[in-house]
Amino acid sequence: MKISPEVRSRVLKLHKLINEHSYNYHSLDNPTIDDSDYDALFKELLEIEKKYPELSFNYSPTQRVGSEPLEGFSKVDHLTPMLSLENAFDTKDLEDFNKRINERLINEEKITYSCEPKLDGIAVNLIYREGYLEQATTRGDGKTGEDITHNIRTIPSIPLSFRESKIKAPNLIEIRGEVFIDMKDFKNINDSAKIKSEKVFANPRNAAAGSLRQLDPKVAASRPLKFFAHGMGSLNFGKNGLPKTQKEVLDTYVSWGLPVNPLTEVAKDIKACISYFNKIENLRDQLPYEIDGVVFKVNSFEMQESLGQVSRAPRWAIARKFPAEVGTTTIKSITFQVGRVGSITPVAEFEPLQIGGVIVSHASIHNFDEIERLDAREGDSVKIKRAGDVIPQIISVNLSKRDKKSKKIRMPSKCPSCNSKLVKLEDEAILRCNAGKSCPAQRAESIKHYASRNALNIDGLGDRIIGQLVRKGLISDFSELYTLKKEDLLELEGFAEKSASNLLDSIEQSKKTSLSRFIYALGIREVGEATALNLSLNFKNISKLLAADKEELLEINDVGPIAANHIFEFLSQKDNQNLITRLLNSGVELEEIKVKTENILSSKTIVITGSFTNIARSQLKEELIRSGARVSGSVSSRTDYLIVGEKPGSKLTKAVDLGVTILEEAEVLSILQKQ
Numbered sequence: 001m002k003i004s005p006e007v008r009s010r011v012l013k014l015h016k017l018i019n020e021h022s023y024n025y026h027s028l029d030n031p032t033i034d035d036s037d038y039d040a041l042f043k044e045l046l047e048i049e050k051k052y053p054e055l056s057f058n059y060s061p062t063q064r065v066g067s068e069p070l071e072g073f074s075k076v077d078h079l080t081p082m083l084s085l086e087n088a089f090d091t092k093d094l095e096d097f098n099k100r101i102n103e104r105l106i107n108e109e110k111i112t113y114s115c116e117p118k119l120d121g122i123a124v125n126l127i128y129r130e131g132y133l134e135q136a137t138t139r140g141d142g143k144t145g146e147d148i149t150h151n152i153r154t155i156p157s158i159p160l161s162f163r164e165s166k167i168k169a170p171n172l173i174e175i176r177g178e179v180f181i182d183m184k185d186f187k188n189i190n191d192s193a194k195i196k197s198e199k200v201f202a203n204p205r206n207a208a209a210g211s212l213r214q215l216d217p218k219v220a221a222s223r224p225l226k227f228f229a230h231g232m233g234s235l236n237f238g239k240n241g242l243p244k245t246q247k248e249v250l251d252t253y254v255s256w257g258l259p260v261n262p263l264t265e266v267a268k269d270i271k272a273c274i275s276y277f278n279k280i281e282n283l284r285d286q287l288p289y290e291i292d293g294v295v296f297k298v299n300s301f302e303m304q305e306s307l308g309q310v311s312r313a314p315r316w317a318i319a320r321k322f323p324a325e326v327g328t329t330t331i332k333s334i335t336f337q338v339g340r341v342g343s344i345t346p347v348a349e350f351e352p353l354q355i356g357g358v359i360v361s362h363a364s365i366h367n368f369d370e371i372e373r374l375d376a377r378e379g380d381s382v383k384i385k386r387a388g389d390v391i392p393q394i395i396s397v398n399l400s401k402r403d404k405k406s407k408k409i410r411m412p413s414k415c416p417s418c419n420s421k422l423v424k425l426e427d428e429a430i431l432r433c434n435a436g437k438s439c440p441a442q443r444a445e446s447i448k449h450y451a452s453r454n455a456l457n458i459d460g461l462g463d464r465i466i467g468q469l470v471r472k473g474l475i476s477d478f479s480e481l482y483t484l485k486k487e488d489l490l491e492l493e494g495f496a497e498k499s500a501s502n503l504l505d506s507i508e509q510s511k512k513t514s515l516s517r518f519i520y521a522l523g524i525r526e527v528g529e530a531t532a533l534n535l536s537l538n539f540k541n542i543s544k545l546l547a548a549d550k551e552e553l554l555e556i557n558d559v560g561p562i563a564a565n566h567i568f569e570f571l572s573q574k575d576n577q578n579l580i581t582r583l584l585n586s587g588v589e590l591e592e593i594k595v596k597t598e599n600i601l602s603s604k605t606i607v608i609t610g611s612f613t614n615i616a617r618s619q620l621k622e623e624l625i626r627s628g629a630r631v632s633g634s635v636s637s638r639t640d641y642l643i644v645g646e647k648p649g650s651k652l653t654k655a656v657d658l659g660v661t662i663l664e665e666a667e668v669l670s671i672l673q674k675q
């Protein structure tokens with residue numbers, strides 16, 4: 001079929017538009033188009049490509065996920081070896097590094113350093129030819145890696161072709177960087193893996209590695225993988241425009257549309273490097289991803305070249321590692337906990353210890369492989385690790401200290417709560433109690449979730465009280481919280497007149513809530529806070545949500561086919577409908593969703609720091625989202641506003657450095673209230 005020039009140029013235009021919107025969304029975190037308009041462009045391109053297969057180019061944005069899984073991975077030699085880094089564990093190591101460099105570069109001018117967070121992800125090598133992604137490989141042994149092009153192509157922030165830039169794409173370049181998963185996304189992956197009885201990952205790094213080590217690109221496409229470029233292997237730039245420094249290379253990457261960590265800075269000397277390290281160490285807990293240190297690189301390539309390398313690490317770079325967040329303790333007991341949807345998790349309780357400034361006293365062991373691998377037993381001396389805000393983890397057992405009489409942990413065959421037979425389907429990584437609502441532990445967990453801070457926030461209703469209420473048969477689901485009387489509470493351990501009335505007051509207060517908190521509190525599988533908020537903004541009241549069919553659910557931002565199924569199933573069950581009716585009949589009031597009109601905060605990227613006097617932080621966040629703002633966790637050059645409360649953290653310093661506009665509580669509230 002003859003293809004008209006108009007169709008050809010429309011295809012190119014569509015590539016450009018879709019790539020641009022995708023770049024704004026994934027790399028700048030600043031969408032400039034509605035999802036539905038984006039989908040329409042995508043659909044138009046798909047239709048043209050279907051009609052004219054010759055126009056379905058490999059670099060088209062529709063071609064990120066190839067159709068067929070690979071048979072196996074092929075090995076590829078890197079054009080330039082992928083080196084590793086020497087480590088510095090304290091300030092003295094850094095000063096020594098600087099001294100060594102100065103001694104070798106006696107006649108050189110001032111040495112500046114590129115300072116970059118050291119991401120704890122997976123190192124990859126991307127080959128771009130004439131600006132088009134040709135091949136992507138893992139680091140492997142540094143010389144030879146495995147071809148993972150099919151998976152790398154699915155990562156939305158990695159361009160299949162460079163953006164237009166003043167700097168011409170070289171004939172060939174190896175771009176190096178780190179693929180990673182944000183901690184929040186890692187938690188979500190594990191939560192849904194648990195629900196589906198699939199293997200859970202020990203940490204975000206393993207989740208990223210596991211996603212790249214798949215033959216079927218659909219798996220990687222379903223995982224929220226991200227990328228930061230941080231280096232260069234071979235470069236064939238032609239004569240002009242050869243960058244002279246690491247900083248220039250990273251700026252060039254940005255101009256081509258590759259993501260570079262916005263916290264990267266150039267330090268004028270080693271003292272400035274040390275301050276940079278301190279700054280990043282303070283920021284560490286607020287970052288959405290895990291880092292295990294900071295990398296310093298001599299900025300000038302000429303200097304790098306004259307410094308050369310020793311064995312497999314360059315002399316011009318060093319990684320200043322954070323002190324390991326590990327500690328040693330003794331396991332007091334190992335018990336089995338039943339989750340909200342029946343998964344059985346062994347939990348080791350140990351002598352409390354401090355790691356990275358936080359006291360920890362227990363760790364979950366997530367699956368059978370882990371139990372087998374660790375073989376942790378009661379009385380064992382163990383090493384515990386805590387990374388960022390990820391829950392503590394047992395890393396190893398000190399076998400030389402093991403009591404000879406200790407017994408291997410045996411997985412239970414019956415539910416520790418309801419005694420029903422546990423099931424483990426073939427190939428499943430976890431055991432499950434399928435008794436559902438007739439299992440007291442699952443009932444207690446769902447009540448705990450209902451009362452938790454981000455759900456109905458019932459102050460004073462802790463695990464121990466809920467456990468007693470369920471065991472004594474005083475309540476069997478969360479709707480019955482509203483039927484509790486003072487006499488009931490007085491029957492429980494540790495309750496007196498005053499504490500009983502306080503708890504009843506909190507239960508009463510929880511009745512005034514928002515639709516989104518209520519939806520979240522129901523504990524529907526796959527419905528976290530963000531999904532609950534999206535559902536509430538779209539359906540506006542509970543009856544409309546109850547009447548929704550799967551198609552309507554699928555139209556909601558954030559709701560995929562699995563979540564849509566769970567929501568639909570949950571809301572179609574008579575039991576659940578009755579539960580919702582009982583809650584509403586007991587006086588639970590769902591604040592009507594007011595659709596906000598545009599204000600100066602709409603479509604802006606906003607960060608919040610500190611505590612607020614006249615509004616709860618979570619409420620402020622919700623109000624901002626309702627106004628159409630994007631609320632982000634960390635300040636970057638893309639932040640439009642920082643809202644500061646009392647005792648602001650280091651986000652304020654960063655925002656001032658970057659020239660971000662600062663707003664105070666009162667100003668924000670007056671903007672929000674004007675609507």
Ligand code: IVH
Nearest residue numbers: 083084085116117118119123230231295314
């Ligand atoms: S540069 C010769 N920069 O750390 C330079 N590496 O131990 C080699 N990494 O395999 C790497 N963030 O995966 C460099 N900003 C950064 C990095 C970084 C994380 C990883 C990388 C490498 C390992 C080196």
